[in-house]
Amino acid sequence: MNTIDNIIKLALFEDSGHGDITTESILLESFSGTGVIVAKESFVLAGVEIAKKVFKLLDPLCEPYSSYSDGDCVKDGEVFFKVKGDLLALLKGERVALNFMQRLSGIATLTRSFIEELSFPDVRLTDTRKTTPGLRGLEKEAVRAGGAFNHRMSLYDGILIKDNHIAVAGSIKNAVKAVRNRTSHLMKIEVETTTLDEVSQALDAGAEVIMLDNMNYEQMTRAVKFINGKAVVEASGNVSISTLNKIAATGVDVISCGALTHQARSVDMSMRINTE
Amino acid sequence: MNTIDNIIKLALFEDSGHGDITTESILLESFSGTGVIVAKESFVLAGVEIAKKVFKLLDPLCEPYSSYSDGDCVKDGEVFFKVKGDLLALLKGERVALNFMQRLSGIATLTRSFIEELSFPDVRLTDTRKTTPGLRGLEKEAVRAGGAFNHRMSLYDGILIKDNHIAVAGSIKNAVKAVRNRTSHLMKIEVETTTLDEVSQALDAGAEVIMLDNMNYEQMTRAVKFINGKAVVEASGNVSISTLNKIAATGVDVISCGALTHQARSVDMSMRINTE
């Protein structure tokens, strides 16, 4: 009923679906324990609700708690998460909960560094579909925790007309028209362009968002001027922390950046469990 | 029936489970196309069979092909993957296939750099369970493609007795005995230790593998000497490319390293699709 639950269950299954043979050999009766997760570097937190869900799925009666929320900064050495519950559940959930939070906090932390670098408050920095298979929804939440925005979630909740679509349709105009007839009036149509001529065609065809794909700064500046507020303008391609402000300076409205997710690395944290 | 198929299906579902509204608005009849994937930096390839499966699942009649196998080096600019088939399937599979290969090749590439650094050919460098949720099996294959070895896959196919187990069992001896009774004679028992005294107890208890957890070089050297070939010795904790050879020099048999998977970044590649 829910895609996020699916990935958590898959993650638990791959780690302990057939049991934890070490622990189950030793814990012949039920024990309770307390686990605390401590930061081993400073980072922007993401995934804290997922970590709670991991433990709740394994032990519905356990009590995970954190005074932090996604998007908060956690300092090196801080204990930021506690969970009290069935010891077997803590031991099974430990690695899975950490794996989720380490990856997601890595994305939030990298995203935050981009946001802090960006000097143009009206420019919307977004992610892309370059996410880890199965973790799309979670990684996009982590991007928001870091302070950036989301692009479309998938191929079905946003329209983006690319060169292959134009080739099949015969022209930008035909492509926009075909899509308009098939989709609801609640969706904007975006067209990917690489030249000013394509920008002009997209505008004529009624595109509401125009992507400038891999254009240089000068081309982008001219395109923005040409469009002149008649469509939202998105820059895409070769976006890094060092090019970010130069791109923003061309006047575009949106900058989409795959690096937010696919260049992120896991942050370091660990869990200590005390038996009672 | 198969955990790897599950994650591929989940990845396809999250991206186009409800359709690709742009493409489906335009492709009212069936078109065929050809896609080629080109490397945009040099890397060690991993995930090539997964990419084939992605396209095969979307179009059972398509023909994915690569002259490269997992573990091969691909040079910047090379076309290393081709697929001919239904255009809708190519457009739906593009991002998912890339997301898999980019992440997995990132792991293989990072692993290869560790392997090339390691000067002790008899030392076995392994991964850990610090993998992306849902991708455990695939990331461990990528580690092997990079030239390293796998540690246990999950909590049910390898035994590792940690401090919590020992606390509950009362002693290392009790813990080893309990596990021995519950598990098959095909499994070795590993005990995590942090002091020489614990090493000694583990050896007496009949542990077949002893993990030296977060010990310094001197402690590790003394432990290896003490164990003296009576058990396999594994070093764990703070393993990086700069500490790798110093750890190996202590005489341990195995070095397990979470960085292989959780410090890897996606490598850059892109797909071009031609309509026919």
Added chain:
Amino acid sequence: MNTIDNIIKLALFEDSGHGDITTESILLESFSGTGVIVAKESFVLAGVEIAKKVFKLLDPLCEPYSSYSDGDCVKDGEVFFKVKGDLLALLKGERVALNFMQRLSGIATLTRSFIEELSFPDVRLTDTRKTTPGLRGLEKEAVRAGGAFNHRMSLYDGILIKDNHIAVAGSIKNAVKAVRNRTSHLMKIEVETTTLDEVSQALDAGAEVIMLDNMNYEQMTRAVKFINGKAVVEASGNVSISTLNKIAATGVDVISCGALTHQARSVDMSMRINTE
């Protein structure tokens, strides 16, 4: 991997998941047969590809064929579908294929009558979310086969701010702003209004689509005039074939109509199977 396949499989399961005890008692070896489906009244066809899928799922080697496509008119008495294949598959698929096509063609036929009545070619008639549980995607396809358009598919691919949202957010302005921050730049924001004052607030807040909910003709006329092209205007509530043109005459852009799906009845058709 696909929501439409899910409902087909569920439908087959509920009818013959544990087998067809009558047929399986008699068909101890494999027989082939030919089935033809004949219209028992005139209608607009929808669901023909689903019917093919039903038979293909039961017998991958069968050959379903129709010279008609969704949206075509079928006359009373015409044979419009043939399928040749395994007799057991034909007998199992018969009722399920008919149940799908009868319901979906009923929707297409009713929708077509609305479209033929509508004298304002620029007004977009759409469906709503008032669809049969499980059949949302198929029924929305049937609406398009009938000649109308789709509103959003679900709660996640279109934004509609209603009174409850406004109450929680404190004002229309707050609500629009909150949604804008959370969603991609590819989505338009629609606000439901019941008075001119709300229309004015929605416009000020930057709503791109404004729904006039259950307004009378005069209110709608005044709202359209007030909005004056600055947002798309959608009329909703009490839309029937007799009010359709009067609503359209107020100048609205979109009319959404639940009756297209929930007042439709199954059309009559039957299948004859010949054993070979």
Added chain:
Amino acid sequence: MNTIDNIIKLALFEDSGHGDITTESILLESFSGTGVIVAKESFVLAGVEIAKKVFKLLDPLCEPYSSYSDGDCVKDGEVFFKVKGDLLALLKGERVALNFMQRLSGIATLTRSFIEELSFPDVRLTDTRKTTPGLRGLEKEAVRAGGAFNHRMSLYDGILIKDNHIAVAGSIKNAVKAVRNRTSHLMKIEVETTTLDEVSQALDAGAEVIMLDNMNYEQMTRAVKFINGKAVVEASGNVSISTLNKIAATGVDVISCGALTHQARSVDMSMRINTE
């Protein structure tokens, strides 16, 4: 574990499986609310337990309540259902719960009109397998709520030998014998007949139920006389509210009628939600 839960989950998934982007953008903390469902025409209620399940699945702590049961008459304007709970759950459940109850109450209402028309209290009016794909079980419950009876649920819980079976078996006698051997002694065998000669053969073969398919009143009268209580007699084909009593007058025991389900339309009701 349960087919009815499956369709509810599928219905919730298709509407909000990936979230409710409007509500989730605004409800950043938890709110509670109260919803009431009001009848907008008079009808026979069905599906009230399903509606409760919808809300319970979304918020296990919510409190759905109705003083009405399936089969009760609800008057235009009456509030017949209340639910208090998490606001997000109410907003997600609203459309799905209504869609179920509107369709099912439509069936119960139409069925009730048939039952009230029928002047022969000993004749059993039943539904058929002409139900909405995925909703078989629920629609058959709605038929009972309307006061009629159920025919078999599917191809595996009732035996009906049709012309194709007879053709393959060689004769009615052979077909009955084959089925008798394969099925339990708890099932009656029904044979479909179109002529008096077939009726005679079915009786000789030991059929316990004989279907008179599309016979006229005179044929039916003669068949009933011929059978003379040795088998249950079922009339099938062209059953409408205007032919109902004429068919019953021929003396048949059972009348099966597809119209109960496939000619029903959704009844009108709506939900109001108050935020607290």
Added chain:
Amino acid sequence: MNTIDNIIKLALFEDSGHGDITTESILLESFSGTGVIVAKESFVLAGVEIAKKVFKLLDPLCEPYSSYSDGDCVKDGEVFFKVKGDLLALLKGERVALNFMQRLSGIATLTRSFIEELSFPDVRLTDTRKTTPGLRGLEKEAVRAGGAFNHRMSLYDGILIKDNHIAVAGSIKNAVKAVRNRTSHLMKIEVETTTLDEVSQALDAGAEVIMLDNMNYEQMTRAVKFINGKAVVEASGNVSISTLNKIAATGVDVISCGALTHQARSVDMSMRINTE
């Protein structure tokens, strides 16, 4: 879509869902092989189509073949099954296919010994619901392969009123009436009885099948006489190969026997695989 496929997939998953680590370490390229299954004792075969499905699921291109069908006798030493295909698939399928056929043939063999013992050809010997969890459908097929008949498959395709039902309903009469109203006219109603008085009540209530539960021979004889053909009579309880004919001699129509499934043991067979 099919319960039998589910158990086969579950069986394959539990044995090799995460792979066959031995074989996959060695078979780095594709090999083909041929497997033959040989009987290591004489038995009545059952499950041969399941075994074919096991291999087909693992290698859709493999060619399983047997000149025997379920119900045939296989002699000790005979090769009765061959399969040619992908070596990895043969090695993964071997144990699962054997486990199915060994258990199912064990049931068929035991059932055949009961059938050969039974001297009353008109008495119907049936199984019960005492089957291995998950294998119900397959074990009931094996019973038929052995020559006996099936009782109901489950709680939903046959009616059996027991003491608890009667207690709740207040009387046998009430219980029969309640069930009659709720179920289709294609189902017979069976009532479990332990005394002649209950038999009499069941007959008066219109029960079509009467179960004599754990009665002695004399009681059964009197009950049969009392019923006098007005209902089908089933004997149940303490049925073994030594009591079988004595029970049959009392004149009952049906004897149900749990031993057919729960006293069966696996027959012996093994598979030899040749690499090519």
Added chain:
Amino acid sequence: MNTIDNIIKLALFEDSGHGDITTESILLESFSGTGVIVAKESFVLAGVEIAKKVFKLLDPLCEPYSSYSDGDCVKDGEVFFKVKGDLLALLKGERVALNFMQRLSGIATLTRSFIEELSFPDVRLTDTRKTTPGLRGLEKEAVRAGGAFNHRMSLYDGILIKDNHIAVAGSIKNAVKAVRNRTSHLMKIEVETTTLDEVSQALDAGAEVIMLDNMNYEQMTRAVKFINGKAVVEASGNVSISTLNKIAATGVDVISCGALTHQARSVDMSMRINTE
């Protein structure tokens, strides 16, 4: 998320997934009841936790209780299990819970007889993969309840090199080396041998466990002597209660025995339910 839950759900589904038509016709409101399970012969109990789960899945509020644990002896006539809860749940769970416990206790009882026969306390008696499809995990727990040990659970958690692997690899040495590279250092490698020469090769190749397959007592004695403690020695093939001690006397460490699972028969027990 859990393979054991899967088989329980499958078992419940096959028995009452579409409902219990008898009970549901009669229990129009909720009743509570108490069930007790009584032994009808003496046996070693297994599956008691599974039986609890069956009832808990059907009625989360019910209270199953037993003063016995798996491995305890239950005497003929003893009441060893009670459950109080919703009557419908008791009636639905009865047969499924019994079917699990009867089969599993049958295995535990047979295993216990082997263990009591075995005069060599240091020899480890194990099961094999010859288990009922779908019940692998449960049957292996029952074997432990009986007092024996488990061999590997499946093809992925234990390594066993057989003749086909050796044929493909070219030699025992090559096969062991290939497997060593592919698997973790926590797994022992077992090689199946049929001659002393193969034993010698396996030992040279570094096999940690050597299986003597179908050797006679003399061959086994010589092999054990030859191996001389350098590897664990497992005897396999033709193990019965009468050969058990003769095999153990040869000096082997492990005896694996398929009969523990595939020659077991269900023990007799029954459930009485009282309505309240």
